[in-house]
Amino acid sequence: MRRAAGAPRVVLTRLRRLLPVLLGALLAGAPQPVRGLAAQEGATPVPPARDARTRPVVVASKPFAESLLLGEVFAQLLEARGVPVDRRPGLGATEIAFRALVAGAVDVYPEYTGTGLLVILGETEAGSAESVYRRVSRLFRERWGVRWLAPLGFQNTYAVAVRRATADSLGMATLSGLAQRAPELVAGLTPDFMGRADGLVGLREAYDLRFGEVRPLMQAVKYRAVAEGQVDVIDGYSTDGALDRFDLVVLRDDRGFFPPYQAAPLVSRRLAEERPRALAALGELAGLLDESTMRRANRRLEVDAVPVERVARELLSELGLVAAPETRDAGGAGRNGPEGGLGRYLWGRRGVILALTVEHLWLVGLSLGAAVLVAVPGGLALVRHPRHAERVMRGAGVLQTIPSIALLAFMIPLLGIGAGPAVTALFLYSLLPVLRNSYTGALEADPAAVRAGTALGMTSRQVLWQIRLPLAAPVIMAGIRTAAVINVGTATLAAFIGAGGLGEPIVAGLALSDTRQILSGALPAALLAVLVDVALGRLERAVAPVGLREAS
Amino acid sequence: MRGPLSFETAPALEGRGLVKKYHAHRALDGVDVRVERGEAVALVGESGSGKTTLLRTFNALVRPDAGEARVEGRPVAGEDPVALRRRTGYVPQEGGLLPHWTVLRNASLVPTLLGMPDAAERGRAALARVGLDPDVFGPRHPLQLSGGQRQRVALARALAADPPVILLDEPFGALDALTRGELVETFREALAAPGTSALLVTHDLRVAFRLAQRVAVLKDGRILRCDTPEALRARPGDAYVAALLARGGVA
Numbered sequence: 066m067r068r069a070a071g072a073p074r075v076v077l078t079r080l081r082r083l084l085p086v087l088l089g090a091l092l093a094g095a096p097q098p099v100r101g102l103a104a105q106e107g108a109t110p111v112p113p114a115r116d117a118r119t120r121p122v123v124v125a126s127k128p129f130a131e132s133l134l135l136g137e138v139f140a141q142l143l144e145a146r147g148v149p150v151d152r153r154p155g156l157g158a159t160e161i162a163f164r165a166l167v168a169g170a171v172d173v174y175p176e177y178t179g180t181g182l183l184v185i186l187g188e189t190e191a192g193s194a195e196s197v198y199r200r201v202s203r204l205f206r207e208r209w210g211v212r213w214l215a216p217l218g219f220q221n222t223y224a225v226a227v228r229r230a231t232a233d234s235l236g237m238a239t240l241s242g243l244a245q246r247a248p249e250l251v252a253g254l255t256p257d258f259m260g261r262a263d264g265l266v267g268l269r270e271a272y273d274l275r276f277g278e279v280r281p282l283m284q285a286v287k288y289r290a291v292a293e294g295q296v297d298v299i300d301g302y303s304t305d306g307a308l309d310r311f312d313l314v315v316l317r318d319d320r321g322f323f324p325p326y327q328a329a330p331l332v333s334r335r336l337a338e339e340r341p342r343a344l345a346a347l348g349e350l351a352g353l354l355d356e357s358t359m360r361r362a363n364r365r366l367e368v369d370a371v372p373v374e375r376v377a378r379e380l381l382s383e384l385g386l387v388a389a390p391e392t393r394d395a396g397g398a399g400r401n402g403p404e405g406g407l408g409r410y411l412w413g414r415r416g417v418i419l420a421l422t423v424e425h426l427w428l429v430g431l432s433l434g435a436a437v438l439v440a441v442p443g444g445l446a447l448v449r450h451p452r453h454a455e456r457v458m459r460g461a462g463v464l465q466t467i468p469s470i471a472l473l474a475f476m477i478p479l480l481g482i483g484a485g486p487a488v489t490a491l492f493l494y495s496l497l498p499v500l501r502n503s504y505t506g507a508l509e510a511d512p513a514a515v516r517a518g519t520a521l522g523m524t525s526r527q528v529l530w531q532i533r534l535p536l537a538a539p540v541i542m543a544g545i546r547t548a549a550v551i552n553v554g555t556a557t558l559a560a561f562i563g564a565g566g567l568g569e570p571i572v573a574g575l576a577l578s579d580t581r582q583i584l585s586g587a588l589p590a591a592l593l594a595v596l597v598d599v600a601l602g603r604l605e606r607a608v609a610p611v612g613l614r615e616a617s
Numbered sequence: 618m619r620g621p622l623s624f625e626t627a628p629a630l631e632g633r634g635l636v637k638k639y640h641a642h643r644a645l646d647g648v649d650v651r652v653e654r655g656e657a658v659a660l661v662g663e664s665g666s667g668k669t670t671l672l673r674t675f676n677a678l679v680r681p682d683a684g685e686a687r688v689e690g691r692p693v694a695g696e697d698p699v700a701l702r703r704r705t706g707y708v709p710q711e712g713g714l715l716p717h718w719t720v721l722r723n724a725s726l727v728p729t730l731l732g733m734p735d736a737a738e739r740g741r742a743a744l745a746r747v748g749l750d751p752d753v754f755g756p757r758h759p760l761q762l763s764g765g766q767r768q769r770v771a772l773a774r775a776l777a778a779d780p781p782v783i784l785l786d787e788p789f790g791a792l793d794a795l796t797r798g799e800l801v802e803t804f805r806e807a808l809a810a811p812g813t814s815a816l817l818v819t820h821d822l823r824v825a826f827r828l829a830q831r832v833a834v835l836k837d838g839r840i841l842r843c844d845t846p847e848a849l850r851a852r853p854g855d856a857y858v859a860a861l862l863a864r865g866g867v868a
Contacts, residue, residue, distance in 0.1 A: 517712070
């Protein structure tokens with residue numbers, strides 16, 4: 066996913082979809098039938114053997130505004146054509162969304178041909194938009210059986226933009242034109258773009274582009290910087306809503322340097338083979354979305370903060386694909402309602418935060434509970450079979466070193482998306498601290514007492530249960546405590562595979578540069594970590610043998 | 618060969634031709650030793666002489682490579698080690714009390730393991746025998762006691778089930794001289810009880826001479842001399858033994 070590094074972008078999660086529901090229910094004083102783990106069991110890779118015609122089509126997207134919007138557009142269009150839908154918005158990365166699609170856990174998500182070619186196929190040379198589309202279509206079908214439907218009509222590729230006034234006064238419309246005047250201009254570029262072969266480095270060669278000055282600028286500030294005249298030229302993406310908002314002109318890539326990033330629905334083999342009606346519905350979008358349309362829609366979403374459902378509905382009715390939406394609440398009320406302090410914002414979302422916290426605790430509790438059930442007896446058993454101990458520890462240690470996102474991605478073919486793989490990953494991460502502390506705690510428990518117990522006729526089982534275990538209890542608890550605190554943090558990543566929890570507002574807020582939304586996930590998560598630490602710290606002291614506590 | 622009928626008259630402990638090798642090192646290099654019923658024998662020698670290894674062959678903590686160890690006439694090798702250990706008293710160095718158990722529970726350990734219904738009573742009686750008031754010390758935990766008191770509890774634990782044989786492995790090793798002096802008297806009284814046999818490992822010859830009827834001097838896994846304190850003093854019979862006695866202050 067090319068945007069992950071340099072450009073955190075708008076993310077809307079199903080949180081926003083959930084918000085009105087939850088608040089409504091809260092106001093009505095109803096207890097929350099929150100989307101809990103039970104509700105997510107449907108996220109298994111192999112759906113229950115239901116009739117192929119009625120099984121909901123799983124519609125996913127990646128965690129940035131445009132992808133979320135397109136996913137929602139797909140979903141609403143399918144629903145309008147009578148196809149039931151299961152939404153999985155904002156899956157963690159190209160890797161995760163694509164694996165889920167290949168595994169059949171996802172039926173469709175919006176993808177870009179350039180990403181398919183360069184990231185998924187790992188090729189380095191692009192070509193014309195048409196040849197890239199033909200190539201990914203053929204190779205994806207051959208290798209994985211997945212299909213690229215017809216392109217939606219726009220490209221979201223790199224863009225080089227200037228103020229309209231600059232373009233007009235210098236008479237520039239293309240990158241070739243820019244190259245002529247570049248020595249007089251100041252460019253503000255994201256560091257990511259500056260370093261990439263398909264960014265500034267390649268652009269210099271392709272157009273003999275030499276700016277008077279290049280300043281590194283972060284994504285968040287570059288639009289304002291160019292609008293206010295601090296720089297003259299910036300890089301961006303061709304469908305950024307901000308290009309529209311700040312009235313910038315995108316210079317045409319007249320030498321075809323940037324790889325083509327045509328957007329199209331990428332669909333699973335099963336959907337392609339079994340659901341002609343769904344396929345036909347998605348096909349209706351072919352060629353309908355041009356770049357200015359997308360820029361406007363992205364602006365509604367990112368700049369005006371209109372909920373993604375509404376932007377999608379407006380877009381579909383504008384295209385004449387569904388009936389016009391009822392104009393319930395006129396005016397583009399933003400996602401946060403009236404601006405207020407952080408406290409008021411958090412209070413306003415208490416229902417959602419509580420629901421997410423409960424979900425978070427489920428993820429942590431289930432995974433930790435399973436780890437305790439496995440690793441404590443496992444660690445104690447290793448004391449009696451020390452020959453295997455090193456190997457087992459090393460195995461658990463290796464699990465620990467696998468990056469979380471990679472582990473989640475590996476599990477998609479086995480477990481699909483949702484709570485199942487999230488709990489499994491957290492379980493695997495919890496094993497090592499609990500196992501190691503159980504083993505070493507029991508092994509190193511007062512050797513003199515262990516020897517004396519044995520010499521006076523305690524069986525090895527009695528030594529284990531009556532000496533080693535009670536003496537190791539605080540050490541074991543310390544391991545559980547470590548695992549729990551790590552788990553509370555790691556569980557925020559579960560949001561990337563559609564498992565919910567407090568990671569949802571963090572991921573969404575990060576992509577939106579919406580600090581309050583980040584905090585609405587991060588603060589409860591931090592608080593939860595502290596509370597878990599304190600509570601388990603108490604438990605750790607409580608399980609310390611009386612005789613040892615008084616001595617210390 | 619001794620038959621089953623001779624168990625009652627067999628020596629309390631008997632080792633014949635005991636060999637124990639750790640890689641190339643011979644910790645025991647052909648040892649013969651006897652402890653008669655009611656007798657206390659001390660094993661003395663420098664560190665590494667094999668005295669602790671020899672002691673541990675009698676409760677199956679060490680399995681000899683050759684030779685045979687017998688307890689009351691029965692070969693150790695043919696016995697369930699757990700059952701053997703439960704009827705053999707044992708006092709390790711530095712006590713080895715279970716720190717998470719009360720003193721009384723520690724003292725009652727072996728009777729409890731043996732399933733004796735009066736285990737707690739036996740623990741209390743044993744504490745009283747070693748000079749600790751069970752009402753005062755019973756509810757405490759080992760780490761609340763002094764080093765000498767802990768060794769008394771360890772002795773009480775070894776005595777509580779009235780074992781015919783008690784093995785003592787450097788029971789005074791970690792104690793200061795004053796505490797040791799008081800404790801030795803308590804141990805002497807305990808070992809003097811009728812029918813009690815003991816094997817004691819110590820590097821302290823004064824303790825050995827005070828507690829044991831016979832003293833065996835070990836060097837490099839062999840017993841150089843084994844005799845009464847008086848006989849050893851009178852005729853060391855070996856330059857090494859004489860030097861050891863002199864250094865130990867008992868010559």
